[in-house]
Amino acid sequence: xxxxxxxxxxxxxxxxxxxxxxxxxxxxxxxxxxxxxxxxxxxxxxxxxxxxxxxxxxxxxxxxxxxxxxxxxxxxxxxxxxxxxxxxxxxxxxxxxxxxxxxxxxxxxxxxxxxxxxxxxxxxxxxxxxxxxxxxxxxxxxxxxxxxxxxxxxxxxxxxxxxxxxxxxxxxxxxxxxxxxxxxxxxxxxxxxxxxxxxxxxxxxxxxx
Amino acid sequence: xxxxxxxxxxxxxxxxxxxxxxxxxxxxxxxxxxxxxxxxxxxxxxxxxxxxxxxxxxxxxxxxxxxxxxxxxxxxxxxxxxxxxxxxxxxxxxxxxxxxxxxxxxxxxxxxxxxxxxxxxxxxxxxxxxxxxxxxxxxxxxxxxxxxxxxxxxxxxxxxxxxxxxxxxxxxxxxxxxxxxxxxxxxxxxxxxxxxxxxxxxxxxxxxx
Numbered sequence: 010x011x012x013x014x015x016x017x018x019x020x021x022x023x024x025x026x027x028x029x030x031x032x033x034x035x036x037x038x039x040x041x042x043x044x045x046x047x048x049x050x051x052x053x054x055x056x057x058x059x060x061x062x063x064x065x066x067x068x069x070x071x072x073x074x075x076x077x078x079x080x081x082x083x084x085x086x087x088x089x090x091x092x093x094x095x096x097x098x099x100x101x102x103x104x105x106x107x108x109x110x111x112x113x114x115x116x117x118x119x120x121x122x123x124x125x126x127x128x129x130x131x132x133x134x135x136x137x138x139x140x141x142x143x144x145x146x147x148x149x150x151x152x153x154x155x156x157x158x159x160x161x162x163x164x165x166x167x168x169x170x171x172x173x174x175x176x177x178x179x180x181x182x183x184x185x186x187x188x189x190x191x192x193x194x195x196x197x198x199x200x201x202x203x204x205x206x207x208x209x210x211x212x213x214x215x216x217x218x
Numbered sequence: 219x220x221x222x223x224x225x226x227x228x229x230x231x232x233x234x235x236x237x238x239x240x241x242x243x244x245x246x247x248x249x250x251x252x253x254x255x256x257x258x259x260x261x262x263x264x265x266x267x268x269x270x271x272x273x274x275x276x277x278x279x280x281x282x283x284x285x286x287x288x289x290x291x292x293x294x295x296x297x298x299x300x301x302x303x304x305x306x307x308x309x310x311x312x313x314x315x316x317x318x319x320x321x322x323x324x325x326x327x328x329x330x331x332x333x334x335x336x337x338x339x340x341x342x343x344x345x346x347x348x349x350x351x352x353x354x355x356x357x358x359x360x361x362x363x364x365x366x367x368x369x370x371x372x373x374x375x376x377x378x379x380x381x382x383x384x385x386x387x388x389x390x391x392x393x394x395x396x397x398x399x400x401x402x403x404x405x406x407x408x409x410x411x412x413x414x415x416x417x418x419x420x421x422x423x424x425x426x427x
Contacts, residue, residue, distance in 0.1 A: 024412070024419065025415065187319070207411050210232075215365060216300060217297075
């Protein structure tokens with residue numbers, strides 16, 4: 010299928026569609042109209058139709074969207090079927106929480122290994138993920154084609170580690186530090202996690218009460 | 219100023235504008251065009267002008283936006299000057315990380331107290347925040363007008379705690395559990411933090427390489 014250049018806004022709405030479709034699927038719903046989707050997502054039906062038309066538009070007038078097919082297609086568009094190889098660097102609070110509770114597999118990523126400097130952590134296995142010595146990271150990157158690194162190190166280490174990741178050709182950095190690492194990360198795509206964005210959206214809605 | 223009803227999409231872009239404006243301000247930039255903003259944010263200039271026009275439009279043709287004024291105005295729109303009172307429930311990995319590293323004050327929230335069931339944690343002070351016994355939560359909510367609760371408890375406790383928060387009139391729940399708590403939370407606004415949204419956006423961009 011020919012895909013036009015898609016705006017960042019559309020891309021960032023797709024995961025929301027996907028979550029909703031997962032929920033509908035889990036509830037046994039087979040098809041859904043753009044109106045229902047719109048209502049449940051706080052968007053307009055025309056916005057949803059416009060977004061999904063980017064990819065060829067699988068909605069049928071008067072029928073709505075086939076939940077399973079649309080879900081599969083969004084997964085494909087988001088590259089979720091590629092089995093990206095991931096590592097995690099920094100098994101502190103955030104790193105721990107991600108290993109314990111984030112379902113990398115559900116989103117098409119294979120978390121292979123974690124790295125930390127703490128001697129008590131190195132050599133342990135957390136939820137099936139081995140924790141290796143941070144010093145072994147360059148060797149690991151040389152021997153393995155890693156797609157994505159989850160960066161959860163202390164801020165003071167962020168630039169040094171990101172530079173190393175870029176140098177060894179890691180393609181994406183999922184950045185949980187509050188340091189802007191894009192400049193040192195070579196060609197890697199840096200995706201920053203900003204907790205504040207969702208808090209501020211809530212702040213707005215609270216202020217409207 | 220008269221404010222029209224603003225779509226959720228616009229609201230969710232405002233924190234991104236704010237982060238960029240903070241960055242520009244920190245770099246001593248005094249004014250910025252919609253074109254420059256667009257380029258740096260991966261949006262279109264017309265999108266940005268349209269978004270900011272919702273609030274009265276402070277851009278001047280040929281001059282651009284005054285960085286300080288626009289930043290102040292977005293802070294006002296987002297309700298960031300209201301000093302919302304916040305508590306945090308569950309000082310596990312995520313809770314710890316938020317206390318240690320998230321700057322609630324910077325975003326207009328005052329984190330007053332944390333709650334946990336662990337005897338070793340109760341009575342301690344983490345980064346200036348006292349950790350109280352979870353059993354004391356109802357009393358605390360009765361005696362204090364809390365606006366927002368950060369929900370970082372284990373999934374198994376999420377519904378029970380959210381129900382309690384709703385019952386005591388907490389206005390907003392910032393939900394870090396992967397449990398959908400809206401149904402039990404009474405009139406509270408629930409804002410869910412979905413780490414996967416940003417990972418999937420990166421997944422898309424990786425798949426386009």
